Amino acid sequence: MKNLETLDLSYNELSSLTIQDSKLLSNLSKMRHLDLSDNDFDKDAFGILGALPSLKFLSLELNRIEGPLSNQELTYNLSNLEVLFLGYNQLNGTLPIEGLTSFRHLESLDLSGNNFASIPPSIGALSSLKALFLAKNNLNGSLPIQGLCKLKKLEELDLSQNCFEGILPPCLSNLTSLKFFDISLNQFTGNISSSLFGSLNSLEYISLSHNRFEGLFSFRSFANHSNLEVVELISDNDKFEVETEFTDWIPMFQLKVLVLSNCNLNKLSGDVPKFLLYQNKLMAVDLSHNNLTSSFPNWLLVNNTRLAYLALQNNSFVNLFFLPQYCYISTYDIDVSDNHLSGQIQANIGDMFPNIQSLNLSRNAFEGGIPSSFGKMRELSVLDLSNNNLSREVPNQLVRNCISLWTLKLSYNNFRGQIFSVDFNLTHIRTLQLNDNQFTGPL
Structure with missing residues (x-):
């Protein structure tokens, strides 16, 4: 067993690792991948870390680790650790950034589904991070601008389903490597600056839904985002507007999912966004609750043969x-309710x-x-x-x-x-x- 590099004990009912277990694992100095997810381990499981200096991947997701996580509990000589998953436990308090900095090469950190309440500004010390998942916590207040905006290697950032408030800081435009960005289901307010996302040309997925944004946002900000595939923006108030028709423009992207619901889309003209004429890979489109006018845009289905979901209700x-x-074999859900469509349904x-x-x-x-x-x-x-x-x-x-x-x-x-x-x-x-x-x- 001395040369064992991968150990997967996930989806069992293990509840503890004893000192004897730790001595056993100390013989596994070359272990790189350890998965203990979906068990009943508590904080004592961290006691084995010192015996695994070569570890690169550790998952303790879906266990019963609870309470605050102190910096001391994470201070181990794991300079090779790149991936740490602690999601869906019962951790709370403040993120233990000082302890996490002992993992000098940490690239992916998942603390989703816990009860953390705050992020200290020192999060900027995790300079190697490429992926940070903090969804479904109790994080509140404004974003820790001083630290978060220093994580210039970030490619994935998930802050969804928390209680953040305040405006989106302009310094987020520094995260030019960002591919995945989800801040949905928070309480962010203020305008969304068009310049904020203009420099984030690596974006593939962005969700801004269910916040309290106000003012006018120009969708043309994404025009040069050639990798963009998913845009989700559902407004929860009547003070937010999205405009796509200020000028004629041709997008560089090919979207797969577009959700622009209840956002006063093209409020002055009532037009269906013309940039959609250039899209042919769409799989889901939701333009509901916008008071869009004109005839039913059947060309959306014609141009996008893989379109599975189309929501145009309340226009x-x-x-x-x-x-x-045509036989639209991919289509499984259509909602055009609450409109003024007339005539007979096609035979x-x-x-x-x-x-x-x-x-x-x-x-x-x-x-x-x-x-x-x-x-x-x-x-x-x-x-x-x-x-x-x-x-x-x-x-x-x-x-x-x-x-x-x-x-x-x-x-x-x-x-x-x-x-x-x-x-x-x-x-x-x-x-x-x-x-x-x-x-x-x-x-």
């Missing part, structure tokens, strides 16, 4: 919900979305009947056609073949005839709303 789209003849809609799981067309002005091709949507689990002007009988193909349906909402229309016929085969149904129609027949 002001008008005219037909029309799609060119071949079931052929176009064979794998769709959720379809919400409610609160529009659709008329005519439900196409029988709905019966070809065998994966459909949620269908909401309520609050329209739909009429005629519900096709047998729908209630016979869509056996995965667990939510069916047809209320506030003009449907007639029987729905609980001998063909009714919705055995997994949990929510069924048929009120305010003209259905007849026995139950």
Whole structure:
């Protein structure tokens, strides 16, 4: 065992490491990878560290390590340690930065899912860090600008689901190596300066959602970010605006996910962002709750054949919900509810979305009947056609073949005839709303 370099004891029910265990491990001087995650270890587990001078990777995630973590408990001669995972324990207090500095080559630190309350300014001493994960703690107050902005090697920074407040410091623009940046679900306020992200050209993922930002933000700040793939920005107030149409511009990026919800998107024009015309790798788009106008942007689906999720609810789209003849096999969720779409639903809609799981067309002005091709949507689990002007009988193909349906909402229309016929085969149904129609027949 002396040459053992990797030991994985994760997902067991181990609860302690004794002195004898420590002597055993002292023979493993070449061990580089130790995974003790998802057990019942407490702080005593740190006692083995001095016996493993070659260790590069250590995971003690998902254990029962609790209380403050003192600097002394982390002072070991582990100059080779590069990765330390202590997430999802019950640690609290202040981050023990002085102890962590003994790990001189530490590149990845994960303390997510604990109860830490503050980050000292001395965090800047962890100069080798490339990844810092502090999500789901109780961190509060302003960001420790003096230290955080010194971590110029950072490529991943996750501060989501905390209680941070105040403005985003301009010095964050110094983190030019940043690829992943998530500050969602905090209480940040003030304007988002366009210059803040202009220099972060390495960004691939950015989430600013669920904060208290105000003022106007120009999406064109990301124009030269050629690696950008995910942008998420959901506003929780009505004081924040995102503008994409100040000038004509062509992005260098190809997004996979775009979420711009409830952010007064293009408030003056009401236009769907024109830069989306140049995107062809989108997998998820959410432009909901923005009062966008014009016709339904069917070109989003046409241009992006891998688009799985499209949320356009609560806007002001008008005219037909029309799609060119194509089989959109990747699409599983569409929500265009709360708009002003009208006309009849395409007869071949079931052929176009064979794998769709959720379809919400409610609160529009659709008329005519439900196409029988709905019966070809065998994966459909949620269908909401309520609050329209739909009429005629519900096709047998729908209630016979869509056996995965667990939510069916047809209320506030003009449907007639029987729905609980001998063909009714919705055995997994949990929510069924048929009120305010003209259905007849026995139950």
